[in-house]
Amino acid sequence: MTRSVPSTPETKPRLVLIGNGMAGMRTLEELLKLAPDMYEITVFGDEPYGNYNRIMLSPMLSGEQTLPEIMLNDEDWYAERDITLRKGERVERIDRLRREVLTQDGDRLPYDRVLIATGSRPFIPPIPGADQDGVLGFRTVADVEAMVEASDGDDRRAVVIGGGLLGLEAAAGLAAHGMxxxxxxxNGHIMDQQLDTAAGRMLERTLRERGIDVRV
Known part of the structure; x- marks a missing residue:
């Protein structure tokens, strides 16, 4: 357990960043440009990596990119800037009275400033079976690895719920693995937030020609 020790004029204020994703790290990069020595910084991320480009998960799924190729800030980046990276650790609670964050392992870390940048989560429809094995979101490297593993074998099938941009990228990546x-x-046609009906129908035909079944 870590005792909460108030910062003093001789010590830097302690900044805790909860979330090791693109938004939080972009904020941290800008802060370091403006005031590189202002804070003693600790970053919590619940994934066992540095910061990577989530936009590139689709090329990673299709096999066009690898994890090292989509990494934005590797572990050396944090060390070179005296930033403590606590990867694979999730913050469960913030104790505002004691000014501490509490981790999943029961550790307490004091802070003077805390920045929350945990990002979004995919919406899993509340339907029977949604909690079963083989039901995945599409947000993390672990999700991609699970999809690739699920594609291994003959006559493997996948159902993608959601015909938005991310869903179609997932569908294309899974199809590239032979699923x-x-x-x-x-809704009435895929990508209805970006395309009108005619364009949506045209895209549906193109996907079907490539072997992806589309049902609206």
Whole structure:
């Protein structure tokens, strides 16, 4: 357990960043440009990596990119800037009275400033079976690795719920691994937030020609 010790004029204020994703790290990079020596910085991330480019998860799924190739800030980057990276650790609670963050392992870390940048989570429809094995979101490297593992074998099938941009990228990546892919979309045509009906229908035909079943 870590005792909470107030910062003094001789010590730097302690900044805790909860979330090791793109938004939080971009903020931290800008802070370091403006005031590189202002804070003693600790970063918590619940994934066992440095900061990587989530936008490139789709090329990673399709096999066009690897994890080292999509890494934005590797572990050396943190060490070179005297930033403590606590990877694979999740913050469960913030004790505002004691000014401490509490981790999943029961550790307490004092702070003077805390920045929360935990990002979003994929929406899993509240339908029967959604909690079963083989039901995945598409947000992390672990999700990509699980999808690739699921594609291993003959006559493997995947259903992608959601015909938005990310869903279609997932469908294309799974199809690249030889899976039989079906996209389910509840609105009138896929990518309805970006495309009008005619363009959406045209895209549906193109996907079907490439072997991806689309059902709206």
């Amino acid at each position: 039989h892919v079906t996209v389910l979309h509840r």
